[in-house]
Every structure is written in C-alpha cells, then in structure tokens.
Amino acid sequence: xxxxxxxxxxxxxxxxxxxxxxxxxxxxxxxxxxxxxxxxxxxxxxxxxxxxxxxxxxxxxxxxxxxxxxxxxxxxxxxxxxxxxxxxxxxxxxxxxxxxxxxxxxxxxxxxxxxxxxxxxxxxxxxxxxxxxxxxxxxxxxxxxxxxxxxxxxxxxxxxxxxxxxxxxxxxxxxxxxxxxxxxxxxxxxxxxxxxxxxxxxxxxxxxxxxxxxxxxxxxxxxxxxxxxxxxxxxxxxxxxxxxxxxxxxxxxxxxxxxxxxxxxxxxxxxxxxxxxxxxxxxxxxxxxxxxxxxxxxxxxxxxxxxxxxxxxxxxxxxxxxxxxxxxxxxxxxxxxxxxxxxxxxxxxxxxxxxxxxxxxxxxxxxxxxxxxxxxxxxxxxxxxxxxxxxxxxxxxxxxxxxxxxxxxxxxxxxxxxxxxxxxxxxxxxxxxxxxxxxxxxxxxxxxxxxxxxxxxxxxxx
Numbered sequence: 001x002x003x004x005x006x007x008x009x010x011x012x013x014x015x016x017x018x019x020x021x022x023x024x025x026x027x028x029x030x031x032x033x034x035x036x037x038x039x040x041x042x043x044x045x046x047x048x049x050x051x052x053x054x055x056x057x058x059x060x061x062x063x064x065x066x067x068x069x070x071x072x073x074x075x076x077x078x079x080x081x082x083x084x085x086x087x088x089x090x091x092x093x094x095x096x097x098x099x100x101x102x103x104x105x106x107x108x109x110x111x112x113x114x115x116x117x118x119x120x121x122x123x124x125x126x127x128x129x130x131x132x133x134x135x136x137x138x139x140x141x142x143x144x145x146x147x148x149x150x151x152x153x154x155x156x157x158x159x160x161x162x163x164x165x166x167x168x169x170x171x172x173x174x175x176x177x178x179x180x181x182x183x184x185x186x187x188x189x190x191x192x193x194x195x196x197x198x199x200x201x202x203x204x205x206x207x208x209x210x211x212x213x214x215x216x217x218x219x220x221x222x223x224x225x226x227x228x229x230x231x232x233x234x235x236x237x238x239x240x241x242x243x244x245x246x247x248x249x250x251x252x253x254x255x256x257x258x259x260x261x262x263x264x265x266x267x268x269x270x271x272x273x274x275x276x277x278x279x280x281x282x283x284x285x286x287x288x289x290x291x292x293x294x295x296x297x298x299x300x301x302x303x304x305x306x307x308x309x310x311x312x313x314x315x316x317x318x319x320x321x322x323x324x325x326x327x328x329x330x331x332x333x334x335x336x337x338x339x340x341x342x343x344x345x346x347x348x349x350x351x352x353x354x355x356x357x358x359x360x361x362x363x364x365x366x367x368x369x370x371x372x373x374x375x376x377x378x379x380x381x382x383x384x385x386x387x388x389x390x391x392x393x394x395x396x397x398x399x400x401x402x403x404x405x406x407x408x409x410x411x412x413x414x415x416x417x418x419x420x421x422x423x424x425x426x427x428x429x430x431x432x433x434x435x436x437x438x439x440x441x442x443x444x445x446x447x448x449x450x451x452x453x454x455x456x457x458x459x460x461x462x
Contacts, residue, residue, distance in 0.1 A: 376404025
C-alpha cells in the first residue's frame with residue numbers, strides 16, 4: 001500500500017549514505033592536504049572512487065536498503081553493520097593488492113568517520129520513522145465493510161503497515177455479528193458514507209463483494225463523490241485456496257499461481273543478452289588460457305577425458321549435456337551418486353577445483369549454446385530429478401527456468417550434496433523465490449556473491 005513511500009525512503013538513504021561517504025573524503029582531504037604529495041593525489045582519487053563502488057556493491061549485495069528492512073531500525077542497522085564489515089574487508093584487499101602509498105592515518109580517519117556517519121544516518125532513520133508514525137496529516141483512517149474472517153485478517157495486516165493506520169471500526173449488520181470484535185461495529189451498511197464523514201475516514205475497505213450485495217456499486221459512487229478511496233478485498237477462496245497474482249488481458253482479469261518476470265519476452269531477451277555478453281567475456285579472457293592449463297593438470301594426475309559430460313535436466317524438463325572439468329576418477333557411479341565429503345573418487349586436483357568452483361567454468365559454453373543461464377536453479381542429475389519430483393510437490397516448477405551455473409539457493413548455503421529431502425525442499429524454495437523475483441540486478445548480485453564465496457571458501461564445496 002505504501003510502495004511510493006518505500007521507494008522514496010530507499011532512494012533517500014542510498015543518497016544520504018553516499019553523501020556522507022563523499023563528505024568524509026572531502027573533509028579528510030582538506031585536513032591532510034599539507035601531508036599529501038602532489039604526485040600521490042591520483043592514488044587518493046582512485047581510493048575515493050573505489051570506496052564509492054565498494055560501498056554500493058556491498059550495501060546492494062547485503063540488501064541493506066530492502067523494503068523489509070528500512071522500516072525497522074534494528075534490521076536496518078544490523079544489515080548496515082554487516083555491509084560495512086564486508087566493505088572494510090574489500091577496502092583492505094584493495095590496499096594490500098594495490099600497494100598504494102596512502103597515509104594510514106588518512107585511511108583510518110576516513111573509515112572511522114564513515115562508520116560514525118552511517119550510525120548517525122540510522123538515527124536519522126529512527127527519527128523519520130517516529131515522524132511518520134506521529135504526524136496526523138499522514139495518518140490513514142480506515143473503515144472496513146463486513147465482519148468476517150477476511151475482515152479480521154485485513155485489520156491485522158493494516159495494523160502492521162509502516163505508516164500509521166487508524167482503523168475506526170467495522171460496518172456490518174448487527175444480526176451478522178456473533179462475537180466481540182477487536183474494533184467497534186460503528187455502523188450498519190445503510191449509512192456507510194455518513195459514518196465515514198463523521199469519523200473523517202480516508203479509505204474504505206470492503207470485504208463484501210458487489211456480487212454478494214449489489215448496493216456496493218452505489219457505495220463506490222458515493223465514496224468517489226465524498227473523496228473517499230474505496231477498495232475491494234475479493235474472496236478468491238471459492239476459486240482457489242492459495243495466494244494468486246492478478247493480471248489483465250484488456251479488461252479480463254487473469255489469475256496466476258505466481259508472478260514470473262521471465263514470462264515476459266522482453267525480460268527473456270535482456271537475460272539472454274546479459275548471458276551472452278558475460279559468458280563471452282569469461283570465455284575470451286579466462287577460459288582461453290585456463291582450459292589448456294587445467295586440462296594438462298587433470299590429465300597428468302588421472303588419465304582419461306578432461307571434460308565430464310553428463311545428461312542433466314534443463315528448462316521444461318528437457319535434457320542437455322552439462323559440461324564440467326572432470327574432478328573424479330572415471331567410475332560407473334558418476335550418473336547415479338552425488339559427491340560426498342571425503343569421497344574417494346575425487347582426485348587431488350578435483351578437490352581443488354570443486355572447492356574453488358573451477359570445475360563448473362566450462363558451463364559457460366553451455367550458456368553460450370543456450371542450454372543454461374549464468375544464474376538459475378542448478379541442474380540436477382536425471383535420477384535426482386526423477387526421485388525428487390515424486391517426493392516434492394513443487395520440484396518441477398524450478399524447470400520453468402533455464403538451469404544456472406550458480407543460483408540464489410547456492411549463495412544462501414544450499415550448494416553441493418543434498419543429504420535429506422528437507423535439504424532439497426529448502427533448495428527448491430529458494431529457486432522458486434528467484435523465479436518470482438528475477439531481475440538483472442538480482443543476477444548481478446548472485447554473481448558477485450558467488451565470486452565472494454569462492455574467494456572465502458565454502459564448507460559445502462567438496
């Protein structure tokens with residue numbers, strides 16, 4: 001209900017955090033101006049630019065400005081603290097690898113000042129939230145038509161709205177009320193508009209549909225005349241007993257069990273172009289020299305094919321040949337049995353490749369051939385698809401998308417071996433969340449977090 005406010009707040013805090021970061025740099029450069037040699041000023045400018053990029057990257061990857069977080073001081077501060085810790089680590093890596101001659105005192109001063117400024121910004125957040133909750137001119141006064149299960153649930157949801165919402169009461173005929181209500185029954189259905197004016201109501205929510213009571217159409221017109229917004233909460237339980245998404249085909253409503261951004265042709269084209277550009281760069285800049293090197297090391301330790309090509313489940317359940325560097329000795333169980341911890345089939349070179357995800361890199365050729373995407377649900381062995389599709393109801397929904405080299409489930413800890421049905425079910429839920437929330441920004445975030453996890457190492461990588 002408050003999407004515009006959420007977007008405004010998110011943009012405001014992004015700008016405010018970047019503003020304090022750059023203000024901190026300017027102030028510190030003025031303070032240390034006499035101690036910075038002219039020939040070193042370029043290095044300070046590079047460091048300035050890098051810190052901006054690093055903070056944007058870390059705050060975005062840690063979801064600091066997520067709508068669910070910005071309305072909670074505790075969550076907002078906690079995610080900011082985590083992002084700052086990663087930001088600090090990235091800055092330290094930059095300083096180590098770049099080997100710059102920046103003043104240590106300058107660096108410490110900038111980082112400490114930025115940390116303090118972020119803390120102050122979060123108190124600004126707290127003050128703004130308090131303002132939103134207490135300013136009378138932005139309070140929503142709501143009346144609910146009908147007293148039923150949906151009306152009671154609606155009241156609970158409205159109480160949780162971030163902008164102060166005052167529920168003045170329910171409108172229902174007395175004969176239909178058989179229990180004490182949390183909010184008063186302030187009127188019957190005959191004089192709704194007069195009662196709304198009396199209580200200065202700004203919005204009316206009706207849990208009674210026009211099909212149930214034709215008088216609702218008249219109330220809609222009267223509400224428009226009185227400048228009161230009228231909203232209808234439809235009861236879809238008679239059609240389907242689960243959450244649905246509503247689209248329109250001209251004036252015809254279409255109910256879908258889930259939203260799928262990649263169901264849109266334009267979004268599919270964007271994702272495909274993104275895959276082609278990134279995979280082409282990886283193949284030209286990295287795989288062009290890495291493949292011969294890795295191939296030689298694999299062959300020296302374990303004679304046999306360099307690549308392991310396995311049939312896996314792809315989009316819409318179709319199979320494709322998934323390409324990997326061979327990390328195991330040639331064995332007859334490769335198509336049936338997952339790799340496990342301390343698996344004696346894995347070679348020494350294979351352990352290193354699996355730990356660093358290098359064994360997956362040839363799948364960029366799969367991406368280029370359109371069998372896979374860079375980001376998506378991980379493709380499983382055909383046996384696993386057959387087994388888990390019988391145990392997990394929503395398992396096959398993940399095949400609405402092209403499989404990926406990495407995915408939302410993988411960066412959230414569901415990588416490698418799945419020991420139990422629950423593990424697989426949890427992985428599927430992350431895959432379904434990705435399906436319903438896809439964006440190019442989300443793909444970029446998954447790629448960055450995968451690279452970060454590769455650098456730090458993953459406990460499930462074996």
